[in-house]
Amino acid sequence: MxxxxxxxxxxxxxxxxxxxxxxxxxxxxxxxxxxxxxxxxxxxxxxxxxxxxxxxxxxxxxxxxxxxEGLKTEGVEEGAANDPIPVDLMSDKEAMDLVRSYYSIPENQRRRLFELARVLSDVA
CATH class of the missing domain: 1.10.260.40 (lambda repressor-like DNA-binding domains)
Structure with a gap:
């Protein structure tokens, strides 16, 4: 194993x-x-x-x-149980697709998209 x-x-x-x-x-x-x-x-x-x-x-x-990075140590759990973000975010294919798509956007537009996402998450 x-x-x-x-x-x-x-x-x-x-x-x-x-x-x-x-x-x-x-x-x-x-x-x-x-x-x-x-x-x-x-x-x-x-x-x-x-x-x-x-x-x-x-x-x-x-x-x-x-x-x-992100390696858990001796029984220490990362994140709270009610945290909407998965502990292993990078193993989530949808999240990886989103990150890859995000970085393919030109930097000036990417910054605007980031600000929009921040505003939407504050409202939710």
């Missing part, structure tokens, strides 16, 4: 890769491995060594610490 840290790191690799629009094949090429290995990392089936995680972080343009 995969360790929870390996699964979490794998999810974060997949999320970042997906957000950047990169394929498993492209990431594998940048890191110098086969895409099947990326698949195994993303599912948590294989552990990512420190040096390989460094290379993946470089390829995905993030700090190594990015892959550990």
């Amino acid at each position: 995969a360790h929870k840290v390996d699964v979490h790191v794998g999810k974060r690799i997949r999320q970042r890769r997906w957000l950047t629009g990169m394929t498993q094949q492209k990431l594998a090429e940048l890191v110098g491995i086969k895409f099947q290995q990326i698949q195994k990392y993303e599912t948590g089936a294989n552990r990512v060594s420190a040096s390989r995680l460094w290379d993946i972080a470089d390829a995905l343009d993030v700090q190594v610490s990015f892959f550990f």
Whole structure:
């Protein structure tokens, strides 16, 4: 059975890769491995060594610490039970589609959309 840290790191690799629009094949090429290995990392089936995680972080343009963000520690739950935001927001496909679409909008329009969303959430 995969360790929870390996699964979490794998999810974060997949999320970042997906957000950047990169394929498993492209990431594998940048890191110098086969895409099947990326698949195994993303599912948590294989552990990512420190040096390989460094290379993946470089390829995905993030700090190594990015892959550990949001990791729960010894029984500490994130978020309140009545919080409308899911604990693992980045695993929600709809949320990921929204984020990706948001960043594809030109910056000046994106800022206006952000302000509109803030006003609508205050009213709700």
